[in-house]
Amino acid sequence: MTTTHVAAPPKPRVAAPSGMSIGDLARRPETGALIGTISVFVFFAIFGGGQFLSAGGAASWLNVAAELGIIAIPVGLLMIAGELDLSVGSVLASSSMTVAIVSGYWGAPVIVGIVAALLLGLVVGFLNGLLVTRTGVPSFIVTLATLFGLSGLTLGLSRVITGTTSVALDPGPQAKQLLGTLVAGKFEVAIFWWIAAIVVIGWLLHFSPWGNWVFAVGGDKESARTTGIPVQGVKIALFTASAFGAAVVGVIQSILYNSAQVANGQSFVFNSIIAVVIGGVLLTGGYGSVVGVVLGTLTFSIVSQGIYYTGWNSDWAALILGVLILAAVLMNNTFRRMALSYAPRMKKKG
């Protein structure tokens, strides 16, 4: 469809392009997430003291945030499109084992191992997407099946091939530099990959015309289909992206720690969903933002790392997270309602 831009500027009574007032801010999907991030930061800055605020402290939660964030952003996009992906944990484990087995155990060049691991991620994601769109089985079930199936496959094959469940890897200097080094001795290079993902995916979702499709698919699948959007294609692409994100983190972990274990990554299944939901994405789809997911990821990692700086028993971190999830979702609901009921400056009639 071609849309000509010659049309005269909209004539009557169009609201002036408003700046960022407080009201506008309150109507954005990430407002609740921003409040959450600032609150937990201030909380741990007070109780965690100078150690938490030092570069080392920042590195500890940024490193966690980076790995989680690379997975959470595509998972968030998928959730905006109305689907869940629980399989990321097993995809992470299988990709990290793949690079370790191909390049460590079999001794192939590390680039071959990396490509194999990433391809594996793409294939699993594509299959997830295909299964969900073709069978109509809810993605919760399909990806739960993938989570277990792939985890068993990884464990089984690892034992058959290597005889163990943990494989060492010598990635060599180049791969190390690109994917597994610590910048300034503290900050994982993954942080920069995370930033790259934020920029690219943020652009795709919020500025490219394609992003509109993602919101439409999550908002109302049937209406989206009647407008001619390839609903299935969009979903398959998003499932593929989410598994790819998990595969990238799997590779990063293998190269960073010079080894891979079959049990890697299972914590990412729920952590990614927590980060996305705290970030203001609606679980049922149609609403959310990349900035929100980033803030949700930061909130999660500040809580999970900040607890170590308070001197309290770290057992309590999960309790804080639980309370936080509930509070964040309630707050996000409130802000979403405000956005929905918003009508610009007008007199109320009768």
Add this chain to the structure above:
Amino acid sequence: MVTPLLELRDVCKSFGATDVLTDISLRVHPGEVLCLLGDNGAGKSTLIKILSGVHQPTTGRIEANGEAVVFRSPRDASTHGIATVHQFGGTFPLMTIGRSFFVGAEPTKWRGPFRRFDRKFAGGIAVQEMQSLGITRVTDGDRLVGGLSGGERQALAIARAVYFGAKLLILDEPTAALGVKEAAHVLRIIMQARQKGIAVVLVTHHVTHAMTVGDHFAVLIRGALAADFRKGERSREEITDLMAGGEAMAELEAEIESYTKEGQL
């Protein structure tokens, strides 16, 4: 005689052994409102699904501008300028007005990899088109669709269809879920679309609404065309009776009356 925009000739539709529609012949002319009346289960939905390409007729044919056509999908129908607006507008509650107006046909600015959604243009056009249908309350294309009233959502969906060149609008029970004022507004929008030379097929079981805007009426009873008449040829009571299946309504009224009399005794 002018060639009708769309014509159905002896259309029948059956699902398995069940005949849902039998020998439907209808004509839709530009700038005319055809009201499709009928009780629940009379086959109205099936008929509009045939018009909009969701179902294909079992026998019989469809002609657009005098030429036989086959609508294999809603997309086929929309390339012939047929747009369907459902009861709730079929819009996206959590998207902005501008974004939802242009879903699937996003206007862009800049080029190459930096091609981006033109938010200002989208919002401006959406608001302008809605205002041209008389919705003056909406002035900001960045508002969420979910914040609009039911009538405004209908208007948004109709404005969208008109903007993208619809020649035939199929409105499926647009006033069913609306209050009196809102419904009146939607009827006004229908008249505005009609004035632009657009043909409207209005599906409703609200006889008053139909009589307000309709030029041409078709009443379906159990899948058959029970009556096909122009404005002014039938009275309100006759239409109601027809919809309820002939004499049934009068009998029912008499029966109810006898109950109330018994009650008084």
